[in-house]
Amino acid sequence: MPKPDADPTVQLDLSVDRSSPVPLYFQLSQQLEAAIEQGVLTPGSLLGNEIELAARLGLSRPTVRQAIQSLVDKGLLVRRRGVGTQVVHSQVKRPLELSSLYDDLEAAGQRPATKVLVNTVVPASAEVAAALGVTEDGDVHRVERLRLAHGEPMAYLCNYLPPGLLDLDTGQLETTGLYRLMRSAGITLHSARQSIGARAATAAEAERLGETEGAPLLTMQRTTFDDTGRAVEYGTHTYRPSRYSFEFQLLVRP
Amino acid sequence: MPKPDADPTVQLDLSVDRSSPVPLYFQLSQQLEAAIEQGVLTPGSLLGNEIELAARLGLSRPTVRQAIQSLVDKGLLVRRRGVGTQVVHSQVKRPLELSSLYDDLEAAGQRPATKVLVNTVVPASAEVAAALGVTEDGDVHRVERLRLAHGEPMAYLCNYLPPGLLDLDTGQLETTGLYRLMRSAGITLHSARQSIGARAATAAEAERLGETEGAPLLTMQRTTFDDTGRAVEYGTHTYRPSRYSFEFQLLVRP
DNA sequence: GTAGTCCGATTGTCCGGACATTCGGATTGA
């Protein structure tokens, strides 16, 4: 009985457009990622050696390697010296990005709505001043929002921003997420420090979220930095655990 | 009045050992990382252009770029075309790894202790079977542990492992973390899917953790995969929010 | 003075090649 080939080397029709301004390695990595996404490249299948792949596409090996490496970094491929490069056995989706709750809900088809409760300038408390790196009692923007999904309150978001960074329009805040506003204002987000915990709801918190006093709440604090190292946002959020949990995938750094 | 140079190009004494089996780019990236860690390379300072750095070290530019790129991926450096490469303005520590609670506590100097409550083989429930990708009612290892810090219970950990993967010695489980055991058994961890939430403690949970019934608990579910895509571990954990919260740093993918 | 333009500096992309290292199977030997 002939044994079926378990991990065949897949032949794809790949091509690159040298007249395009898009980098060649990026064109290739996108095509490979699409092939994996659509199941053309099945989990476990080998990708064929780099040399031949480069020759087939008329590219150099470094370029092909750069394309493959970007997918390895995303967790979609695994390289094994002496063996080859193969597609990871699925399960991998998104390796945890610095995403906004708004975008997450929208992607999940939850039709998020936002109610801006407060949008003003206040003197910075000691906590906020320390997080944002501004002087205490200096001006900071304060935004309080209630995030709803299907008309039900899901989270209470309280955010602080350093002054002069961004015009915070209440109308815009109700139709999109804070991160998207910041990015479109030319701020390049770089990293964030997060802390996720839980605690019992105070009376005021319970009131806001439609829970009862003492009910468990999921809490998140976050400070976000841009690529110059400035803190550009500090926020304390509380979530209804029956409506929301943090789901993410993370990769092991090799 | 002479204006002090805010972001000077720093001169370091770097060197590489060509007789070492350690890759040159790795030697360089380690030295740069150490210089950043120790404050020799101050936040905001420029790194000097790649060409000259390569010439100074007797390396080629691709090698230097590979070293720099690895630090950019770690979030320690930022590159700007036409400007140069500069050290990120601090704040960056660890970009969230797939770490074990045991190692985290140990690194924080908390002297963690583990009490193994259950270490046995059981038939897989539907939930466990789905997570691990084994047949329902098939054998799986079940480990229940209580993790303590300073003698106080901090978390209750319930884990399932597919059969035949690992010898689970109760003594070893009490002196180290599960991940370390798996790694030393030759399993290369690749990624994990996590879900963090909160809920009120049941009577049994409260009893185990020394809380009262209805107290808020922080919960985490995780399925871990190796680089072949096999699920190698599934666990449901509950934490006392007064004793533990998830703290991590995450990077924005450029 | 202010706006637009030019230009040097620096990183980004890409090439073609060379050798080293590791894996896994096939061969060989006990």
Place this chain on the structure above:
DNA sequence: TCAATCCGAATGTCCGGACAATCGGACTAC
């Protein structure tokens, strides 16, 4: 039969060079 050895295959590392794209400051023109 089983273990040790060899060998092909594939990725890992490294080189030296070339040109493109972009940033920021200096210069120029109005």
